[in-house]
Amino acid sequence: MKRTTIATLTFLLGSGVIGAGSASAGESAHWDYSGPHGPEHWGEIDPHFVACQSGHAQTPIDITNRVDIDLPRIGFHYKPGGHDEIHNGHTILVDYDDGSTITLDGREFTLKQFHFHTPSENHIDGHEFPMEAHLVHADAEGHLAVIAVMFEEGPENLALATPWAAMPQAQGHTAHLAREASAEALLPADRAYYRFDGSLTTPPCSEGVTWLVMKHPVSASHGQLVKFARAMGHSNDRPLQPLNARVVLE
Numbered sequence: 001m002k003r004t005t006i007a008t009l010t011f012l013l014g015s016g017v018i019g020a021g022s023a024s025a026g027e028s029a030h031w032d033y034s035g036p037h038g039p040e041h042w043g044e045i046d047p048h049f050v051a052c053q054s055g056h057a058q059t060p061i062d063i064t065n066r067v068d069i070d071l072p073r074i075g076f077h078y079k080p081g082g083h084d085e086i087h088n089g090h091t092i093l094v095d096y097d098d099g100s101t102i103t104l105d106g107r108e109f110t111l112k113q114f115h116f117h118t119p120s121e122n123h124i125d126g127h128e129f130p131m132e133a134h135l136v137h138a139d140a141e142g143h144l145a146v147i148a149v150m151f152e153e154g155p156e157n158l159a160l161a162t163p164w165a166a167m168p169q170a171q172g173h174t175a176h177l178a179r180e181a182s183a184e185a186l187l188p189a190d191r192a193y194y195r196f197d198g199s200l201t202t203p204p205c206s207e208g209v210t211w212l213v214m215k216h217p218v219s220a221s222h223g224q225l226v227k228f229a230r231a232m233g234h235s236n237d238r239p240l241q242p243l244n245a246r247v248v249l250e
Contacts (some may be wrong), residue, residue: 031203033090039238042203052205058241059198059211060121066250071195074147074212075103078111082181085163089171090202091115091236092228094163094181102137102145104210109137109145114183118229120150121201121237122213124194129217130225132237134201135183144200145210147193149186154219159185164224169231188216195249201238215250 029046031037037045043053052058081097093115100111113136120132131151138144151157159182166175192215199207 029203031090033234033236033238042205046203049203049205051199051207052203055199055205055207056244057197057199057207057246058205059201059209060123060238060240061196061198061243061246061248062123062126062240063194063196063213063248064125066194066248069249071193071249074191074193076184076187076191077101077103078182078184080180080182081111082114082163082183083177085166085168085175085177087168087171087173087231091117092163092167092231094177096183097180100183102147104145104212107139107143109139109143111183112136112138114186116228117201117237118225118232118235119237122148122150122211123240124150124213124215131220131228133186135186143208143210144206145212147187148211148213149188150214150217151220151225152217153222153225156221157186157219157224159218160220160224164227167227167231186218188214188218190216192216193250196246198246199241 029049031042031045033039042049078100081100082094083097084095086093086095093113095113096111098110101108115134117132118130120129122132129150129152133149133151135147136144137146162177162179162181166177168175194213194215196211198209198211199205200209
């Protein structure tokens with residue numbers, strides 16, 4: 001499978017897909033989650049977005065049939081580092097300091113940011129969750145790995161307290177967090193996961209992204225789920241994509 005290149009990584013950093021940047025080719029080519037600029041039209045909006053329409057390894061997916069290969073543990077080396085929170089109109093994103101990494105396949109991936117979708121983009125055995133977090137990582141060569149965490153309604157999530165307290169309520173607004181947010185605190189205690197090859201779930205929908213979906217959800221209170229949904233003002237989930245010839249590992 002074609003890997004995300006350094007050139008693509010540079011584009012994504014500038015567009016705010018990975019980092020907190022502002023204007024770019026991706027931003028000027030307006031896209032949305034509904035209407036004439038919605039997901040079914042992404043591939044027509046800009047030449048950079050052609051994979052959204054023609055790709056064969058797109059995300060999100062419904063994780064159903066799996067192959068059990070006893071996946072190795074992900075090596076987590078996180079520390080608190082979420083500092084700025086950005087409402088870019090497509091999601092609410094927490095930019096992360098360098099220094100937090102995961103080890104996967106003998107390579108080190110640095111956590112760049114985490115952000116949220118409502119409802120969940122990926123499904124598990126046909127089940128849609130009310131919210132999903134994506135923790136976006138890149139290695140030195142520009143390969144991307146995304147850890148997905150599902151949220152279900154339940155007790156209040158303490159890891160969300162800091163970013164939720166400062167959450168910008170309108171597109172284009174940024175807030176500096178009073179205390180560094182912890183990505184590790186977002187993870188479930190049991191870190192078993194599903195793995196598959198996929199893509200970014202937003203334009204340019206670049207493929208070659210390694211997806212690591214936590215098997216076990218974490219909780220968020222009704223109020224926390226509603227606060228994010230209201231801040232977004234709309235659903236920000238891409239429709240499910242066909243699995244095609246891919247295999248989901250566990």
